[in-house]
Amino acid sequence: MTTPFPTALSGAHTVLVANRGEIAVRIIRTLRRLALRAVAVHSDADADAPHVRAADAALRVPDYLDAAAIIEAALAAGASMVHPGYGFLAENASFARACAAAGLVFVGPPPEAVETMGDKIRAKRTAAAAGVPLLPGFAETPGRPMSDAELAEAAARVGYPLLLKPSAGGGGKGMRLVRRPADLAEAAAAARREARSAFGDATLLAERFVERPRHIEVQILADAHGNVVHLGERECSLQRRHQKIVEEAPSPLLTPDRRAAMGKAAVAAARACGYVGAGTVEFVVPAAGSAVPGTAADHFFLEMNTRLQVEHPVTEAVATIRGERGIDLVEAQLRLALGEALPFTQDDVSWSGHAVECRIYAEDPARGFLPTGGRVLLLDEPAGPGVRVDSGIAEGTEVTSAYDPMLAKVVAWDRDRAGALRRADAALARYTLLGCGVNTAFLRALLARPEVAAGDLSTELTERLRPELAAGGQAGEEVLAAAALDRQLGLRPAAGTANRFAVPDGWRLGAPAWTVWRLRPAGGDAVTVRVRAEPGAPDRFQVRLGDGEPVPATAARSADGRGLHVVLGGRAHRYARAAAGRDLWLGRDGAAWHIREETRTAPLRRTAAPADGAVRSPMPGTVLAVPVAPGDTVRAGQTVAVVEAMKMEHPVTAPCDGTVAELRARPGQSVVLDALLAVVTPASGPERSAPTATEEQS
Missing domain, CATH: 3.40.50.20 (Rossmann fold)
Structure with a gap:
């Protein structure tokens, strides 16, 4: 730098x-x-x-x-x-x-600035006094929560939809969107619970919700001598659960005049609280052509983060000081904390090229971005021109729910936005992490969307597209066939094996027999895959998925066991691989699949998993509440337990109408992914058990 x-x-x-x-x-x-x-x-x-x-x-x-x-x-x-x-x-x-x-x-900044901007209510009052536009809203008095009637009256004055937020924190924790007066009291109660758990303060504020807003923030630097400059903006509109997953600089929305206006507002907010150091002023920006009732402004103060931001690398990549690109914001923090004056002015700042940052999270997009966990078995991070990876993990790292699920950031720079998006996608395709579910494939699918390419962004876009984007991350037939072939390779006899019949790979004196594998991809139903080696060719196979026709294949592991090369029906693929017991991980082009080998002869029931009445934890975490008791009658979708992970509450619901026959969850209990919390006996009666191995063979 x-x-x-x-x-x-x-x-x-x-x-x-x-x-x-x-x-x-x-x-x-x-x-x-x-x-x-x-x-x-x-x-x-x-x-x-x-x-x-x-x-x-x-x-x-x-x-x-x-x-x-x-x-x-x-x-x-x-x-x-x-x-x-x-x-x-x-x-x-x-x-x-x-x-x-x-x-x-x-x-960091002076404690007084931290206190002013750390309390969202005081922060908004300070920003308003500095002339920075605010959204219409209201706030509770600390220590005195509003009654339901007071809430309803204040909300009616501001208008719906309304966004409730904790005054004391951020990161999306405790936020609730309320569209109807009838939902206000329940939403406020849940927001207070989560705010108290995450921040120790249940005080709420509310503001008019902007439909399909953009989230744009401005990086500022301030010294102890009264000098404040901004280094431009970051577009942070691609979010899930009110938390950012993709950021870029500069924003594709802003013109130079609008950038200058928002930068001026950010500098004014920093001056108003006596800021020193590196900080970020965040704004809500309505979509093009839309307006907020009761105000003519086109950007509104959201909050100020009195610290370095996760997404600071995109600013470092594009900010140019007197023609030199690549300022180190951590170095700037150190120097400003030691009392040095800024050696440049706003006129010295410009921007060069475009940068995109993608956050790698331990989470499952197909299950609503719930946190995952596990031991990192294999890690291969991209490198090269225009690519930077900030990572906090290594092979052997245990990823748990004890800390935030963000593991790393992949940052790409190029001369223009289209080039930066291409470079980011290529870097994600080379990012491989096996042993813990991550969102890399989802990020690639998101970057490929036409809305993203066109810069038509909003904070709800990712959630709206999630079902479509997450579907592409499921293990398809090629992946399941590759997993079965890898398992088959593991059955090969060691050199010098005396009794060839003792090796369970289907070898026979005549033609090899089919080996039947029952494989369950994470988040999916078990699938039967049959594999048979070609006579006299130990690397050549026939593969049948379910009742399909046999397909010719070849397979070989790399010498170090970290790779798998498969040719299936004429299509060749190279996979990264890692195995732990009956669990196999395969990775390719940024995607990763977790596949578990199950009993080879006993099929699992073909009905949907919830039909057996099992209520399982969708992520590792802590049981917060259990609002039912054994013998209670419940309806499908009724909350059976509430599990907390990353300071956020996740209700776990009954899969069917029925009676709580077994209850294992208890408040305060730590649970792992898929832990059995309860069993609900379906109202229509118990389902027939899966056939046994003997039944299938007969």
Whole structure:
């Protein structure tokens, strides 16, 4: 990266990074470039994490939210500065003050600015006083929630649809969209519960909801000498669950005049709260041709994030200072925290090319983006011109529900937007992670949409397209055939095997027999695949899926076992592969499939999985509530348990009408993916059990 700062960083500093994952690795990369000593902290689960290995030293802390332990670690390590990253304590004013009291430089804004902008109600009042447009809305008084009647009256004045938000936090947690007065009270109660769990504060604010809005944010830098500049905007409209998954810079919507107007508003908001450091001012922008009743503005203050943002790399890729592209925002944070003045003005800032960032999440788009988990068995990250990967994982990393499901970011730069989108897609096609379900294939499908290519974006676009985009990630016949062939290769006899009949690969003195595999792809029904080796040709096979016709195939694993080459019916494919017991992972072109080998002779029932009345957890998490009891009569779709993951509530519902025959879930219980929570006996009576192996063979 280039730097607009003309002098060396003053002092020989040791910096403690009070974070984990990709952001800690990214901060440490800058510290190494600046020849500063980097100290990491880690929980017990992260003792061998990549950010720990990247640092010069590492100290254990009980929890990343334990401010006292982190300050104690910083002092023990001889640190003079603490960089909070983002999340955890990054926007905690008390932590910033505690750092100062301990003689440590907090790499962030003054505590007063954190408090002002960390409370959405105060933030909006501050922005309004600075002349920044706001959406019509209202807010509760902290510590005094509105009654249902007061809520209804205030909402009627603002108008529907209405968006409820926690005052104390972000990340989409606790947000509820209310379209009808009849839904307001229930939505407010749920929003308060989630806000209290995530942020310790149930205070809500509400604002008029903009249909199909765009989410555009502006990066600012401010020094302690009164200088504030903006580095342009980022388009963050591609989201799921109110959280961003694809960001780009610059926005395809903004003209130079509109960019200047929004930049001016962001600078005014920063000045109004006495900001110092790197920050982001976020705006809601109505779709082209639409307007918000009661106001003539074309952009509205949403909030200010008083920290480095996840999506900062796209700004680093395009922002140009006096003709040099590639400013390092972490370096800027360090220098501004040490009291340096900005060495450039707004007139020195321009932009070059286009950048796109795609977030790699441990989640399943086909199941509503629910978090996944598992051990990373194989990881291959892309590289090359115009491609950057910020990653916090390695092979062997255990991905759990204890932390945010974002694992890495793939960033692509090119001279124009079309080129950046192509380069991002190509990079995603080369990104392979096996052992934990991720959203890479979904991201590729999203980037390929004509709406995205045309820049016709909105915050609801991803959710609206999800069923169509997620369907392409299911394991098709080619993948299932490849999985069966890989399993078949695993049956080969070891060299020197004396009793050839003892090897269960279908070998016979005459013609080889069919080996029957029963395979279940994650999220799908089990499928029967039959494989038979060609006589005298151990690498050539016949494959039958279900009742289909035999198809000729060849298959071979790579020497290291990490690859599988398959030719099926004349079509050749190379897969990345990783296996753990009966679980097989195959990856190709950015997609990954988890396929489990089941009993080879006993078929599973062909009806939909929920027909057996089993209620299973759709993700790893913690049981928050169990509103039913054994013997209760329930209706299909009625909530049986509420599971919390990543501080968000997920109701788990009855699959059919019936009676709660068994209840295993209890509040506070930790559960894994697909854990049995309850069993509902269908109202029409129990279903016939699946046939046994003996029944099938007879």
